[in-house]
Amino acid sequence: SYVLTQPPSVSVAPGQTARITCGGNNIGSKSVHWYQQKPGQAPVLVVYDDSDRPSGIPERFSGSNSGNTATLTISRVEAGDEADYYCQVWDSSSDHYVFGTGTKVTVL
């Protein structure tokens, strides 16, 4: 089955840039989607189709995808960005949805 690997944690100072990676075999050939989950809340879609943002999501959130790694970038990080982030793909070969292992972003 398809596996998505994320770093367990990323720490960043306010105002700096956080980059969260999502590794998978030839992930560049798939569409990658990202979710933010704050403590005690349901996940929220922040990036879809590699780099598009749903309405209401700040431009500070952006995404890219190439080769074996997709990346979610959070620019000008704010305290309110502290959350868990998950990548996700639909694996067409198995017709399964796959979530990444999740990354906890800590704002120092």
Added chain:
Amino acid sequence: EVQLVQSGAEVKKPGESLKISCKGSGYSFTSYWIGWVRQMPGKGLEWMGIIYPGDSDTRYSPSFQGQVTISADKSISTAYLQWSSLKASDTAMYYCARIYLGEYFQHWGQGTLVTVSS
């Protein structure tokens, strides 16, 4: 406005059965797949399965096939997740979500916490 409203928290004993619900509103319920996602305490998101309420076509993750049943009643715009015999390891938060273009989980319910304890 698209909304998915899930049923309330449940506390059950091992061996008991349970059916939780997810009611959609603000869109054509029969035109979008609904997915179920498990989150065990302190852990990540796991895809369980999906249903297309228009014709009740259902798919399961291999990890959950035979462990749960997903169904839907399109007349009341509600999807369900049910267990016939709960285990302590079923203790988790369960989310439903509307899937867009078969690719991603666009809108999420608020979650239903299921606690299984003797």
